Amino acid sequence: MKRRTFLLGTASGFSVLALAACVAPAPVPTPSVVPTPVNPSLVPQPLAVSRTNWSTDPFSRGSFSYAAVNSTPEHRAALRGAVGARVFFAGEATAVDAPGTVDGARTSGQFAASRVKDVAGPDERITVVGAGIAGIAAARQLVDAGFNVVVIEARDRIGGRIDTVRGDWPFPIERGPSFVRGASESFLDDELTALGVSLIPVVPAPEVRTRAGAVVDASPLGAQAVAGALRWAAEQQSDVSVERALIDSGEADLSTTPNADGLSDADWLEYEIATKLKVETGATPSLQSAWYTGDLAWAEDDKIVVGGYATLLTHDADGLDLLLSNVVNRIAHDDDGVSLRLGTGESVSADRVIVTVPLGVLQDAAIEFSPALPFAHRAAIAALGMGVVDKVWLRFDTPFWDTEAQLWTVVGDDPDFPLWVNMMPLTGEPVLMGMVAAENATRLSALDDDAFLAAALTALEPFLAVPDAAE
Ligand SMILES: Cc1cc2nc3c(=O)[nH]c(=O)nc-3n(C[C@H](O)[C@H](O)[C@H](O)COP(=O)(O)OP(=O)(O)OC[C@H]3O[C@@H](n4cnc5c(N)ncnc54)[C@H](O)[C@@H]3O)c2cc1C
Structure with a gap:
């Protein structure tokens, strides 16, 4: 049997890309557009498209933080440390328990x-x-405690990465988070439900298709290889990347010989990497910490939000003093207080500041701190990773597919859109949400809208309904 070390020499992935930090500023994510027909694939032209581009968004610089190799939870704890009891930090990257999440x-x-x-x-x-939700939650608590609080936000809206769009969509679509993972242990489930937002359980077993469109049973081989590699890494003297752990543990040494269904054992490892490791972290395995990459599998109590994640924010932001469309580009502090310089050149004085901008913004040094941040903060900002996950929402006239499955995945190569959510069984509407992650997302972020849409529609070809033989 032909064997090879799977990760070395694959053409499709694993190049070490610096993710968000080295991408130049560009306009904020494009709103919903009615596309001009440029579709070379057999998938019909959608009626509406909404595409995100979080890596080029100057106020995000990526989608969410992840555990980069050699970073530790202590880096997150250091990042949220107060500086001189004047400058405080919050935001998902500072969360030790559930980083990268709304929770x-x-x-x-x-x-x-x-x-x-x-x-x-x-x-x-x-x-x-x-x-964003960190800033609004902090402000809400301080206002309720009687403090004089002003929230300064660069965008013309609240929510940050929570970006619910209504417009001409049949239901509110989520350009940022869509899921509540582990809903049974999250405050979000009850709270969103109380606000009239639907949370629908995710069926954790996705439908798996080959590029040719054949439905196949998911193999556990890829998940087993990753789990074995992470177990091996846990015994090592120092952290290594998930890619290195897969190679050095021997877990990536999988057969590339196709079975009866045309798929090899190595294909299932690539599937696991594309649909879990990359989608859940936004990073390629060569950048992910093997010590701190946890269990990424879908669980029975994961839910999808249908009806407006942003409702949570509008509720919490009620009555807050918000200064929208104002970019903070310098924060100075001394024993007497803090001074913030805005993009307009104006200054705002305060006794203390809570900085909740994303890790990508801090990595980009988009805000100057005076005096410079302490070493522990700078070390944390440099050590943690900012991953990239982008979404495309597509609305069709009628479904071109005939599967009832909620989650769609493709095995057999390194697809640009490894995961799709079929909103039809959830909402009755022919709407699909695709996700692209890590280096695939960075590459697609450079495409114009027409080329990006063409890539998305090509990725959907395995799900085209097979015409009835009698027709
Ligand atoms: C595509 C995608 C999918 C996701 N999926 C999920 C999911 O399914 N489940 C989940 O739990 N989480 C998910 N997340 C992560 C989740 O959205 C974030 O963890 C969370 O929303 C972060 O909130 P925050 O307040 O820390 O940051 P943000 O929401 O980014 O808020 C920070 C705010 O700071 C503002 N800002 C930036 N720079 C400046 C400046 N210089 N001056 C003034 N203001 C500035 C920004 O505009 C922003 O409003 C996803 C994120 C993305 C992008």
Whole structure:
């Protein structure tokens, strides 16, 4: 039997890409558009498209943080450390327990607010930079405690990476988070439900198709190889990348000989990497920490939000003093307080500030700190990774597919869109959401809208309904 070390020499992936940090600024994500027909594939032209581009978004610089090789949870704890009891940090990257999530971001905002309350006098003025869920949660807590709070936000809307769009879609679509993972242990389930937002359980077993469109049973081989590699890495003296762990543990040494269904054992490892490791972290395995990459499998209590994640924010932001469309580009502090310089050249003074901008913005040094941040903060900013996951939403006239499955995946190569959510069984509407991650997302981020759409429609070809033989 022909064997090879799977990860070495594949043409499709694993090049070490610096993700968000080295991508030049560009316009914010494009809104819904009615596309002009450029579709070379057999998949029909959609009626509406909404595409994200989080890596080039100047106020995000990536989608969410991940555990880069050699980073540790202590880096996140260091990042949320207060500087001179004047400058506090919050946001998903500072969450030790649930980084990269809405849960983690919100808890981090509440944590920062409680730290401020510990040191602040009753009449103090507190500024919060960023009106994502961390910033809104911090401000809400401080306002409710009687502080004078202003939230300064670069965008013309609140929510940050929570980006619910209504427009001409038949239901609100989510350009940022869509899922509540582990809903049974999350405050979000009850809270969103109380706000009238539907959360629908995700069927954890996706339908798997080959590029040729054949439906195949998912093999556990890829997941087993990754789990074995992570177990091996846990025994090592130092952290290594997930890619290195797969290779050095021997777990990546899989057969490339096709079985009866045309798929090899190595294809299932590539499938696991594309649909789980890359989609869940936004990073290629050569950048991910083997020590701190956890279990990424879908669970029975994962849910998808249908009806507006942003409802959570509008509720919490009620009555807050918001300064929208104002970019903070410098934060200075001394024993007397803090001074923030805005993009307009104006300054805002406060007693203390909570900075909730994404890790990608900090890595990009888009805000100058004076004095410079302490070493522990700078080390954390450099060590943690900012992953990239982008989404495309497509609305069709009628379904071109005949599967009822909620989640669609493709095995057999390194597809640009390894995961699709079929909203038809969830909403009755012929709407699909595709996800592209890691280096695939970075590459597609450079495409214009027409080329990006063409790539998405080509990726959907395995799901074209097979015409009835009698027709
Ligand atoms: C595509 C995608 C899919 C995701 N999927 C999920 C999911 O299914 N489940 C889940 O739990 N999480 C998911 N996440 C992660 C989740 O969205 C984030 O963890 C969370 O929303 C982060 O909140 P935050 O307040 O920390 O940051 P943000 O929401 O990014 O808020 C930071 C704010 O700071 C503002 N800002 C930036 N720079 C400046 C500046 N210089 N001056 C003033 N303001 C500034 C930004 O505009 C932003 O509003 C996803 C994220 C993305 C992008």
